Amino acid sequence: MLNIILCGAPGSGKGTQSDFIVEKYGLSHLSTGDVLRAEIKAGTPLGKEIDAIISKGQLVSDDKMIALIEHFLDSLSKDCKGVIFDGFPRTVAQAEALTAMLAKRNMSATLIDLMVEEQSLIERMINRGKTSGRADDNLETIKQRLQVFHRQTAPVADFYLEQRNYFAINGNKSMQQVFAQIDNILQILKH
Ligand code: AP5
Numbered sequence: 001m002l003n004i005i006l007c008g009a010p011g012s013g014k015g016t017q018s019d020f021i022v023e024k025y026g027l028s029h030l031s032t033g034d035v036l037r038a039e040i041k042a043g044t045p046l047g048k049e050i051d052a053i054i055s056k057g058q059l060v061s062d063d064k065m066i067a068l069i070e071h072f073l074d075s076l077s078k079d080c081k082g083v084i085f086d087g088f089p090r091t092v093a094q095a096e097a098l099t100a101m102l103a104k105r106n107m108s109a110t111l112i113d114l115m116v117e118e119q120s121l122i123e124r125m126i127n128r129g130k131t132s133g134r135a136d137d138n139l140e141t142i143k144q145r146l147q148v149f150h151r152q153t154a155p156v157a158d159f160y161l162e163q164r165n166y167f168a169i170n171g172n173k174s175m176q177q178v179f180a181q182i183d184n185i186l187q188i189l190k191h
């Protein structure tokens with residue numbers, strides 16, 4: 001199985017690149033942000049709780065996220081070619097839990113880090129906010145999301161780097177140029 005973690009700041013292109021990867025490699029895509037937004041849309045009590053957290057640019061608790069991933073892994077079909085984890089793990093505690101959950105299933109994952117300059121991230125999200133309807137695509141929340149990323153998620157990259165399970169990508173290029181870099185890595189990982 002070809003399992004990858006697409007890691008990167010808010011607006012770095014995780015969702016965009018996941019679509020390209022799914023199209024070429026047929027992997028299963030899990031965007032934790034999309035799952036949480038679906039829960040909000042469903043209007044459940046849990047959804048209301050999550051809405052308050054996302055709107056402030058904070059992270060949902062590790063316990064809830066790890067339970068969500070465990071459930072997802074249990075639901076994978078036998079012929080699954082691999083998984084793209086988009087937006088998970090976002091803390092070192094989540095990374096440790098993922099490593100253990102995958103090991104239990106004889107699986108592992110490699111992290112691909114999308115590096116994008118901060119000013120471009122802000123411009124992309126402000127621009128997307130004009131049509132996305134996302135409660136977190138406004139300047140105040142974007143700044144908060146970036147702070148949370150630097151404090152809580154950036155150490156996840158070090159965790160995979162230390163395990164020599166890490167590739168960095170220049171995400172400041174066009175979507176196609178970014179995908180070309182990811183494609184090269186996936187060709188290496190496939191063999
Ligand atoms: P999530 O949905 O994961 O949001 P995010 O990480 O903030 O990232 P985005 O989805 O905004 O950006 P992206 O990297 O996918 O970029 P995209 O391809 O869309 O999480 C939302 C919230 O949910 C979190 O803040 C947290 O509260 C909660 N959450 C989620 N996972 C969690 C977890 N594990 N633990 C705890 N809480 C969790 O691109 C952005 C824009 O740029 C688009 O308009 C796109 O068209 C454009 N674009 C993309 N690539 C390029 C390019 N190369 N050049 C120019 N424009 C580009």
Ligand code: MG
Pocket residue numbers: 014015031033
């Ligand atoms: Mg996304």
